[in-house]
Amino acid sequence: MILPLCLKSSSIRHGLLSLASNPSERSPTDLYHYQMALTQLRGDIGAASGDNVDIEWIHQLLASSLILSFFTFSQCDGYSIRHIRGMISIVRMTDQALLASTPLGRFLMGVCSYHDILAFWIGRKQPSQRAWTSWMSHRTQTDPGGDLTALESMMGYPESLVNIIADVAELVDDNIYLELENRADLSNGQSVSSFTQVYHRTASPLAYGNASDELEGSLKRWAVPSVPQGLSPVAGMVLRSAWETFRLAAYLYLLRCFGFHANHLEPFRADRSALAGAHVSAIISNCEAILGLGSIPRVSIGNALLWPLVVVGCECGPGSEHDGQTILDMLQSLERLYSMEHPKYVRQALQKLWAAKRTWLNCQQAPTDAARPPASLNQIVTEMKLVIPLL
Structure with missing residues (x-):
């Protein structure tokens, strides 16, 4: 569902390239792509801070954030949580009903809500935003x-x-x-x-x-x-x-x-x-x-x-x-x-x-x-x- 978005988003392209190697075999090139994806994502989020943001643009922001969370996932250093919380912030500034009306939007909203559930983490300091019960339980x-x-x-x-x-x-x-x-x-x-x-x-x-x-x-x-x-x-x-x-x-x-x-x-x-x-x-x-x-x-x-x-x-x-x-x-x-x-x-x-x-x-x-x-x-x-x- 996410792969077609790489044709429109350089952040997603760099993010996917950063995942080309196994976590234990990552190279400086992988880290370069991660940093490029992160830099591009920050710029995209800044550009999306106005009103009437296109839903496809929101899809790209959420997908890029999710991919970046996977890069640090296995390191168990807590950085992936930052990307998940960033996804939740993006969903909050969006019409959730409109987002959930699209298959990709519902998927991305569901993934960040699922990752927010505190039971699925050990050692996490950030409290749950209770996103699943707010956005997904009734859907x-x-x-x-x-x-x-x-x-x-x-x-x-x-x-x-x-x-x-x-x-x-x-x-x-x-x-x-x-x-x-x-x-x-x-x-x-x-x-x-x-x-x-x-x-x-x-x-x-x-x-x-x-x-x-x-x-x-x-x-x-x-x-x-x-x-x-x-x-x-x-x-x-x-x-x-x-x-x-x-x-x-x-x-x-x-x-x-x-x-x-x-x-x-x-x-x-x-x-x-x-x-x-x-x-x-x-x-x-x-x-x-x-x-x-x-x-x-x-x-x-x-x-x-x-x-x-x-x-x-x-x-x-x-x-x-x-x-x-x-x-x-x-x-x-x-x-x-x-x-x-x-x-x-x-x-x-x-x-x-x-x-x-x-x-x-x-x-x-x-x-x-x-x-x-x-x-x-x-x-x-x-x-x-x-x-x-x-x-």
């Missing part, structure tokens, strides 16, 4: 024949499920914000820079309210949509299994109440513990089966498994029924099968999380009271000075 499209929308093909997720995940992410964001406020009050009004800095609680009343119950109900009721016609039986099975895995991961993320900011030394709620354990086992089993099949023609869904693997990886390791090595092996499979760079940082972060769990278990066996180590994946990634996309 969800479902093809009666089961064909995927352009947006679904890019995400790997059904739009109807992303609607729920976006709501879950916003509830988690609210829980974190309110919890930090409470802890700041408890520390005599001093600001709390880290979610795990002051103390940990098994359950916060902020985390279990009507909103959480409603979202649990939404996840229970959500049914896997029809798969596209023409897929082989195996490909259809893989797609349905992946979508169900995403639903289970969203459920675990919700049950943790604070997402990747949660203290993973703490158990799940007593009345949700058995269900959470069953979901952990199902996610691991599903991911192993999907990755075991490798790349199937017309279905490249495996790369979207990064998020559920991280969600379930937080529940593995010392003190768990599941060995973390299985998760590490699957993350390596993602790197190999889909030429992804950032899963290697995820592996490092999970290993640090499991080491913290092991330290805590050893401290529990010691006769003296020892300080609790940090066991928030988000804090660990922040200390690594990374911002990891799970997209």
